[in-house]
Amino acid sequence: MNNIRFNRRAVNAGLATSLLLGSTAWRGALAASPANASQRVLALADTYYEEGLALFPVGTTENVGDARYEGAFEIEIAPAHQARQKRLYERTLARLRAIDRSQLDADAGLTYDLLKYECEDRLSTLAVPWHLMPVGHVDAMPMKLSQWASGDAAQPMTTVANYDHFLARLKKLPAWIDQAIVNMRDGIARGITLPRELVERTLPQFDVLLPADPLQSPYLAATRSFPAEIPPAQQRRIAAAYRAVVSGSVTPAVRKLRAFMADTYLPAARTTAGMGDMPGGADWYRLQVRSFTTTSMTPQEIHELGLKEVARIRAEMEQVKAKFGFEGPLDEFFRSLDGRPELQPFRSEEEVLAAYRAINERVKPGLAKLFERAPKAALEIKAIEPIRRATASDNYVPPASDGSRPGVFYAVVNDPKEYRKTTMTALFLHEGQPGHHYQIGMQREQGGSRYRQTTWYDAYGEGWALYAESLGYELGVYDDPVAQLGRLFMELHRALRLVVDTGLHSKGWSREYTIAYLREKEGSTEDSARRATERYMAWPGQALAYKVGELKILQLRERARQALGPKFDIRRFHSQVLGDGCMPLSMLEARIDRWIAATR
Incomplete structure (x- = not known):
């Protein structure tokens, strides 16, 4: 992907930040475009998408696999390139304003809304000077x-x-x-x-x-x-x-x-550790928060939400702790898990990968109970490249649009003997299926606009993946205390992100204080807490998207269940959430509300 500051996630890497529509190209598109408003919007989206491939060819290779651009290279940190982005967003907004929104059909209307939201968001976040900090430990072009x-x-x-x-x-x-x-x-x-x-x-x-x-x-x-x-x-x-x-x-x-x-x-x-400590940094962080969460929540509101979620999840962990026969405080229970041979049974990288493949086989039979369809693209499981192991996180790389490359779940296996099985099931549900592989795979396979097939918003995409972790109970794979505890560890980790990301970047928390806080609240090792803290330092606001998005999907599910009663069908609900691809949370909420009204 492009440098992380220029995209929402690897999936979009430059496609949603896309393209420069030159005046000549636009005149040609208008001349060839159909007369009605809906077709004009879809033509604009197609042109926007194609120009994006050319403007961000490195991201195109990583996330689309279009061979036309595999030899091209952009210097996206150059002032000229940034200026091209700015002109693109301004011109696209002007062209959208020339189209009567009320004349659009539902599909074109959503495309219109997505383009408008994206261009406005991109214009605002161009104010964050990530181009002045282009070489970091999480992502930089020489390493890529x-x-x-x-x-x-x-x-x-x-x-x-x-x-x-x-x-x-x-x-x-x-x-x-x-x-x-x-x-x-x-x-x-x-x-x-x-x-x-x-x-x-x-x-x-x-x-x-x-x-x-x-x-x-x-x-x-x-x-x-x-x-x-x-x-x-x-x-x-x-x-x-x-x-x-x-x-x-x-x-x-x-x-x-x-x-x-x-x-x-x-x-x-x-x-200093936080974005708020730089000149203008407080304003930049607010832009980051709005962009990554797709909400109007303030850093303080998110911080308070995180504190509540941490308290709730730790209370649930107390109940699971009893299943292990442990009677001491929760923090001591966390420490008691260190070195347990039954939780660290691996001796090689291949054993870890084999365990993930076994989880995949356990998950598959239950998916049809929760989903009306599945992605066509295959899912592979690999270990991440050695050069990235010290700083990378587990991640998912989507399939190529032409089917030449499958979706891949990359696991970070530094030392197999230290690799814990506790969180493996929840992690697979998040990165594999029904998490990122389901959501991104089905979005790539939907018909219509290529632009819509590749849009990405972290609050939706990461929110869905965290929500997918909760489906392990319905899939029957959280059938033992270890997997249940792992699920809660993963959820606690995301709730803590709400606290520490806002703490670092809006409350002046130091790196050392944040590391100590994480160690206290989730029992993580010094190295694990350090790696997490440094990720949040490097990527302000992104870590907020997971919990904010998950809570919104859970809220919408409960709203639909209560409103529809016996008519509620979990498979249809999931189809509604995934059916139109990635979008800001406000648009997802409106979509679910329309479905509820039509289903009653």
Whole structure:
């Protein structure tokens, strides 16, 4: 995906932040478009989508898999690119205003509303200067391309053309690095920098990119083992070309960036943890909160909601604790789980992956009881790449739109012997099915606008995935105290995010205080609490989306159940939630209310 500050999630990475509609392209679209208002809106959405693929080709590769753009590369942190985004949103809004909303059919009306909401949201969040902080430990272009160079990620590496396309991208990485350094110098001058601890977390990643043996560069990984279909002569040509580019320009540029980060940026990095501690940061955080939650909730309201949810979930944990025969305080119970062999039974990475595949097989039989349909795309389960294990979280990468790549659940397995089974079932429900794989897979397969197939809002998408964790009871996979406790641990973790994200970025909490708070409330290890805290420091507001979205879906489910009584059908409710794809929570609520009224 693009740098996380420029998209809501990997799924959308540049598609929802899409595209520049040049005046010539727009005139051509109007000339070819049907006369009626609904068709004009759908034509605008299609053009918006296609231009987005071109404006964000790296995101296109990761999230759509469109081969037309696999050799293109954008410097999205450049002022010119940001200006193109701004013009895009302003022009699209102007063109939407020229269409009479009252003349639209239901489908076009929703597309209109989504485009309008998105452009207004993107215009507001462009004010947040993430381009001045482009190199972080969670996501940065040099690390992304090193992962893709393996040939086992989003960038395909099976044909001669694939190799040549990726080489074209590598050639442009030094220009991205030069722009990043310019931006960070500007940020230093303006007092807008990453926290020092996040910079320290980033430096070791550069060391992986700069091995002592140049031939072991991760950027050369795919040239060390070619597909058999590529002729030997082409293999030799490609390998030589890659070595020349990596040694001649990429490695020197990465080395320069690493030196800048260590010698110039680190000493200037801020010693505070939250966005609110920077000049203008309080306003930026409010924009982040509104964008990620798609609500008008204030940081204080979210903080208070989090405190209530934490208290409620810990009370439920007290009940599950009794099933373990433990009579002491909850915090002591958490500590008593450390080192239990029955909770850490794995000896290899493959054993962990096999356990996830077994959970998948247990989940499958019950899905038809809760859903009217399932996604067509296959789901694979893999371990995350070694270079990202120290800083990454478990995640889901959606299938390619052309069916050439399945959906993939990536598990972070640092040390198999330390890997706990406690939360595995809930985690799989979240990332796999019926979580992200169901929601994103079905959205990709719906007919009509490609734009609608790829829109993403964290409050909806992550809210659905957290809601999917709760379905484990109805699916029959929370049938033992370990899985039940794991579910509550996962829910508690998301509730704590409401407290600590707002604490960090609007209440002045320090990194150290936040780590201590997480350790106290969920019994996490020092390392786990540190990793979580640093994620929230790096990505303000995003962690709020999960619980806010889940609570809204639960509220709508209960509203429908009470209103419809015996007419309530959980399968139809889920179809209504998922049927039109990702949308802001207010639009989802209106959709469910219309369904309730029509079903009574």
